Amino acid sequence: MPFTLATWNINSVRLREPLVLRFLSDYQPDILCLQECKSPVEKIPREAFTALGYRHMVARGQKGYNGVAILSKLPIKEAGAEDHANLGHARHIAGRLENGVAIHNFYVPAGGDKPDRLINEKFGQKLDYLSDMRDAFHSAVPQKSILVGDLNIAPREDDVWDHKKLLKIVSHTPIEVEALAQAQDAGNWVDVTRADIPDGNLYSWWSYRASDWDAADKGRRLDHVWATPDISNAAHSSRILRDVRGWTQPSDHAPVLATFDL
């Protein structure tokens, strides 16, 4: 049974409940993975999601910051939650579908302003988080798995609006790109979005700090869909819903989608 999966950094699931409902109604993904819910799990507005058919949810939350949730029309059972780098943050939740496919939903630390762990503790935490991801995948190589989320790194030159200008900007520095590649390689993860859309600039995030984000188009591809090689060939129809970034009172991230024929 094919299913469509979406990932979206929502930047407050409670404030943007109407946008989530509009997105679910308009696009009908089977599974929606959210990041930056900024809410304890018990305060996520589940009733409205349930009414649209999203009867299943696994989540981790905390007050004010971080928070990840998987809303699903398909039955899903919780399959663990990691606290990489021991930050005490709600940045990962895993679920398993009845067909055995595991879904990992990650919100990797942003990393602060300066790309130097000696003067910016947050950057060190981001690198530690990524090396813990790498070690976890290395010690238990995933199979039949999908990994999505806001990984807060735009790895390719055509994942940012200006590669040279962003080389020293957190999210596109070579040390981060290398750390992400090591985590990706450790799990044999295939970048589904780029397998589907290999050429051309591709962004999923545009800063709020632009008078006209659409015209300026200074975007970055921070949100990703990966899959293990045993199921990556089943993925198709990848897309990034740029229009959603233009909805009223939007998140600064756009949803990223893929369909899996499994």
Added chain:
DNA sequence: ATGCCTGGAAACTCCAGA
């Protein structure tokens, strides 16, 4: 180099986002 904007909370100012 800085500000631009947005959300949450220990809220009328600050931290975090990236």
